[in-house]
Amino acid sequence: MTASPKYTMEDVTERLGITARTLHYYEEIGLLPAVMRTDGRHRIYDEIMLERIEHILKLKRVLGASLQEIRDILQAEEELEHIKASYYKEPHTEEERDLLLDQAIERLQSIIIHIDEKMAKLQAMRQSFGERLDRANRLKHRSLPDR
Amino acid sequence: MTASPKYTMEDVTERLGITARTLHYYEEIGLLPAVMRTDGRHRIYDEIMLERIEHILKLKRVLGASLQEIRDILQAEEELEHIKASYYKEPHTEEERDLLLDQAIERLQSIIIHIDEKMAKLQAMRQSFGERLDRANRLKHRSLPDR
DNA sequence: TACAAAACTAACGTTAACGTAAGTTGTATA
DNA sequence: TATACAACTTACGTTAACGTTAGTTTTGTA
Known part of the structure; x- marks a missing residue:
């Protein structure tokens, strides 16, 4: 060791x-x-x-994320690890394993949904700023100004 | 009116x-x-x-963003609006306009870079959580478990 | 072993972004 | 015009996430 x-x-x-x-x-x-x-x-x-x-x-x-949210995420990850470990070592009934797995999967999914929503909003915002930048660049290069 | x-x-x-x-x-x-x-x-x-x-x-x-950062972003946007307005109404030398435009463009670009960086990191994190979820799903459906 | 540097605990301080309470004016409606 | 409700100002309170002493042990090194 x-x-x-x-x-x-x-x-x-x-x-x-x-x-x-x-x-x-x-x-x-x-x-x-x-x-x-x-x-x-x-x-x-x-x-x-x-x-x-x-x-x-x-x-x-x-x-x-706040430290409180991070605590929740870490807990979800740990549950998953624990389940993976016990999958090999401890004896479980099918139902027990399925229940634990489902809980872990649910937590992971909610985290992912959270991330996806955040990315979608960021994407929209990114685009709107990109358009503003384009307009500014068009102004600078004196092509036909809009408006 | x-x-x-x-x-x-x-x-x-x-x-x-x-x-x-x-x-x-x-x-x-x-x-x-x-x-x-x-x-x-x-x-x-x-x-x-x-x-x-x-x-x-x-x-x-x-x-x-913090309210302080938001203040900066709003200011950048207002400068851009002001420049666009004065582009049509007030007389400026080429140099004056270019200077103002450049400043506004620079601010917009820094905001966009900020957003892009944030999205890249979110993307990486999303992927890592996605992989964890995949592993959990494989465990559940009892295909060959990894590790 | 002696001592400076590092770490410890305990406790009060700080900043951002509001919450909340109190006492005072404004405003809409019977 | 009376009155209930909305909004105002002032000012102290609150929470998260640490910062900052202060006084006390530990630890690595001469």
Whole structure:
């Protein structure tokens, strides 16, 4: 069992461009469960935690989601992972598995619908700004101005 | 000159689903300049103001922009309108017009770039969630499970 | 082992975008 | 004209997502 590399608080904050307070806060509100500690209660992060943190930051920046929404998304993902794991290890009845899977699928679908709606609106807005830009460019190059 | 219809505070809040405080606040921070008033200092809104407010709300919801950013976008749009208007009415030298147009074009382009970046990231995220969903669906229908 | 640098906890501060309450005027209608 | 309801201004309150001390332990290094 080869131990994965460990990172200190400073490692993480410098690498991800965030502050210690942010990590403290995410832990406070339950976004980062069970962070490992040294004997002296200093935090240690491993690769898995790093990926989780990066995932959170990405969801924040790209989706513009609140930490509360991110919590829900992460939970949906974890349920899915749990289901996948137990699919191979634990014995389940067909019905149990189907129920769990359906729940996870439903959550994923609602996330995707959310994203799709957002993209559609962005698309429409992008187009309207594009048209404005076109008009401005036509004005500049003195082809027949509209209006 | 046929006067455009006027709307009261209640008209606007009910129609747009916002509160009076929001309109007061937008005025406070300069997002809604020169709102008309009755003799008794009650606010009156016309179609143009309504459209401006709707535009602001759309930018907020779709772009997730802060009111500060929205202020900048509105300013860019107004500059462009002003340029278009003055193109026909006021006399300008070629250089003056080109300078103003270039500034407006630059602002519009930066907005569009912003939108495009956001869409690209959303696209990537959408795809990753789509793949997760596919895996879950494969699990459910018991075709060869991956991993 | 001694000490500077790093991390810890606890707690109050800050900003954006409004919410809410209070007391005062305006306005529409009987 | 009386009155109920709408809108006004002023000002303090609230929530999310951290920022910022402050005072106290840990830890890596000389």
